[in-house]
Amino acid sequence: MDLENQKRVKDFAEQYGPENVVVVLGAAEGEAAGLAAETVTAGDPTFAGPLAGVQLGLTVYHICEDEIKAEVDAGVYDEQISMMEMVMDVDDIANEMSSIRDEFCKYL
Amino acid sequence: MNGYPVLKGASYTLAITPDMVIHNGTTQTTEMIVNPESEYLKELPNHLRSFEDAVSYIPNQVYIGNAKPADLAATEFPFYDKKWENASRDGKYGQIMPEDEFYGLIQICDVFELVMLEKSFAASVKEKLAAQNLLKEDQLAALDKNSENDDAKIASLVNDEHAEPLYFEHKLVGAVKRAHDVDVNLSAHVMLENLVTKASNVLSLIELVKKAGVNPDEVDYVIDCCEEACGDMNQRGGGNFAKAAAEIAGYTNATGSDVRGFCAGPAHAMLHAAALVKAGTFKNVVVTAGGCTAKLGMNGKDHVKKGLPILEDAIAGFSVLVSADDGVSPQIRTDIIGRHTIGTGSAPQNVIGSLVADPLERAGLLMTDIDKYSPEMQNPDITKPAGAGDVPEANYKMIAALAVKKGQIARTDIANFVKEHGMTGWAPTQGHIPSGVPYIGPLREEVLAGETKRAMIIGKGSLFLGRMTNLFDGVSFVVQANDGSAANGGEAGFDEAKVKAMIGQAMREFANGLLGSEE
Numbered sequence: 001m002d003l004e005n006q007k008r009v010k011d012f013a014e015q016y017g018p019e020n021v022v023v024v025l026g027a028a029e030g031e032a033a034g035l036a037a038e039t040v041t042a043g044d045p046t047f048a049g050p051l052a053g054v055q056l057g058l059t060v061y062h063i064c065e066d067e068i069k070a071e072v073d074a075g076v077y078d079e080q081i082s083m084m085e086m087v088m089d090v091d092d093i094a095n096e097m098s099s100i101r102d103e104f105c106k107y108l
Numbered sequence: 109m110n111g112y113p114v115l116k117g118a119s120y121t122l123a124i125t126p127d128m129v130i131h132n133g134t135t136q137t138t139e140m141i142v143n144p145e146s147e148y149l150k151e152l153p154n155h156l157r158s159f160e161d162a163v164s165y166i167p168n169q170v171y172i173g174n175a176k177p178a179d180l181a182a183t184e185f186p187f188y189d190k191k192w193e194n195a196s197r198d199g200k201y202g203q204i205m206p207e208d209e210f211y212g213l214i215q216i217c218d219v220f221e222l223v224m225l226e227k228s229f230a231a232s233v234k235e236k237l238a239a240q241n242l243l244k245e246d247q248l249a250a251l252d253k254n255s256e257n258d259d260a261k262i263a264s265l266v267n268d269e270h271a272e273p274l275y276f277e278h279k280l281v282g283a284v285k286r287a288h289d290v291d292v293n294l295s296a297h298v299m300l301e302n303l304v305t306k307a308s309n310v311l312s313l314i315e316l317v318k319k320a321g322v323n324p325d326e327v328d329y330v331i332d333c334c335e336e337a338c339g340d341m342n343q344r345g346g347g348n349f350a351k352a353a354a355e356i357a358g359y360t361n362a363t364g365s366d367v368r369g370f371c372a373g374p375a376h377a378m379l380h381a382a383a384l385v386k387a388g389t390f391k392n393v394v395v396t397a398g399g400c401t402a403k404l405g406m407n408g409k410d411h412v413k414k415g416l417p418i419l420e421d422a423i424a425g426f427s428v429l430v431s432a433d434d435g436v437s438p439q440i441r442t443d444i445i446g447r448h449t450i451g452t453g454s455a456p457q458n459v460i461g462s463l464v465a466d467p468l469e470r471a472g473l474l475m476t477d478i479d480k481y482s483p484e485m486q487n488p489d490i491t492k493p494a495g496a497g498d499v500p501e502a503n504y505k506m507i508a509a510l511a512v513k514k515g516q517i518a519r520t521d522i523a524n525f526v527k528e529h530g531m532t533g534w535a536p537t538q539g540h541i542p543s544g545v546p547y548i549g550p551l552r553e554e555v556l557a558g559e560t561k562r563a564m565i566i567g568k569g570s571l572f573l574g575r576m577t578n579l580f581d582g583v584s585f586v587v588q589a590n591d592g593s594a595a596n597g598g599e600a601g602f603d604e605a606k607v608k609a610m611i612g613q614a615m616r617e618f619a620n621g622l623l624g625s626e627e
Binding site: 032035080082090 | 497
């Protein structure tokens with residue numbers, strides 16, 4: 001996750017309380033989604049950004065996971081996401097995300 | 109003008125610059141500041157390729173035209189451990205230049221005496237360049253100006269006068285001086301970057317003359333579309349790399365200007381060129397760009413970590429001549445243009461819609477009517493180990509998925525669509541270089557050989573990098589086999605799309621007639 005986004009996530013967690021923040025990812029691959037999810041839960045694995053060594057434990061989902069999809073207006077989802085849903089390996093992403101959540105999320 | 113602007117020729121060049129990877133690539137220069145003792149910097153020199161290895165690298169042979177895109181598609185992934193059998197530095201579209209010769213070319217391109225080369229190095233480079241018949245005698249004579257430059261003088265320029273060092277095989281062989289004491293835009297660092305992009309641009313412009321048979325005297329206008337900026341502190345992006353490079357390359361009757369749009373720059377510049385030709389303003393317009401030092405070794409950390417060679421060791425360049433319709437060359441359909449507008453938004457669906465589906469729909473074409481799509485043609489050998497995936501393939505999947513949404517293909521046909529309408533990327537990851545245009549050379553040949561009828565060139569750019577807007581950007585255009593419309597008053601001799609639309613209309617009328625008679 002780029003350094004600017006790490007800073008934003010960190011600021012939001014401080015401003016609103018980590019228990020009130022949900023991070024929604026849009027990464028196109030399981031590995032990239034997993035890395036981003038790890039960053040906002042267990043800390044920046046590359047130790048380069050503001051979240052290096054910071055274990056926020058935030059709740060984090062990918063936009064294509066059922067939990068988030070159910071929250072989105074079906075028409076909007078169709079217009080904005082459905083094409084990418086065909087392109088992405090959604091199962092792989094969902095597996096990656098749930099394993100990170102199970103291990104590091106503090107607020108589920 | 110009758111007909112459409114045509115693709116008259118294209119050239120592609122690479123300069124293999126392993127020492128510049130270490131000293132000028134931003135991944136490495138950043139690491140030197142942040143973590144100078146890092147394992148990566150220690151390991152890096154062991155991962156640099158020899159010139160011969162870079163020449164025989166199959167994606168590079170495709171880039172300069174000695175191998176075809178289909179040859180790369182037939183090569184088992186990964187590519188870095190394989191060699192093209194009949195590899196040559198001399199290519200159908202251009203050439204691959206070694207680092208020492210490239211330094212010589214940089215000095216020849218420098219008209220402000222900022223580049224100094226060590227005298228014996230300069231003499232050997234002059235001999236090599238002279239053997240190539242690329243440059244004129246008076247240009248080669250620029251290398252004679254180094255007769256008083258010994259090792260001590262070069263070292264003192266670097267150590268005492270803020271000059272940027274030039275290394276060859278890890279030895280200091282030259283320096284680029286700053287062009288002003290205070291102005292950061294004329295610092296040695298910026299001057300080196302700009303001279304590199306100018307020199308690689310010049311190399312491509314010269315190869316356009318040599319390999320594509322372009323007469324430089326007939327070129328009216330040159331458009332540079334690289335990603336650098338030149339100017340002093342009062343006009344940082346003042347520009348005109350185009351004219352500066354065309355001067356050295358001998359395009360005496362041309363003027364020019366620069367077009368910028370990050371990675372989408374080349375596609376924008378192609379539209380400018382096509383419009384200038386279509387309007388009759390100019391007959392021959394060249395779109396051209398050199399490469400950049402900053403992106404050398406951009407993904408080097410991942411390549412080193414995974415035991416691969418540093419694959420981003422080339423400064424790339426390309427030039428394309430767009431001319432008035434000659435009745436033979438592939439045409440740029442100036443009436444089938446995709447564009448990402450400010451209102452399009454950044455959802456991939458909308459982006460692909462605006463660039464691919466919408467312009468085709470307006471022209472009465474299906475997404476399957478385009479034989480080949482050329483989006484961002486980054487070489488997956490470079491991007492995959494760095495976790496960035498296969499960029500062209502991702503684009504093809506998105507185009508296919510949109511075709512599914514439009515009901516033009518079945519969902520089960522996505523993989524087939526990707527295979528049939530896609531290509532394996534071969535371009536170095538130099539920002540604007542991979543963006544659609546690497547295919548123009550092969551495309552011209554395929555169209556002339558009757559293998560490809562219609563293709564779409566797509567340029568996309570990430571504007572957020574300049575921190576001025578979060579908007580995404582892109583433009584696209586369709587290239588087709590010449591329809592002979594130049595000869596008959598601008599009307600297509602045979603326009604498949606028009607014929608399809610006419611047949612559709614006739615069928616509808618016929619069906620309506622039948623319905624009517626039953627009532």
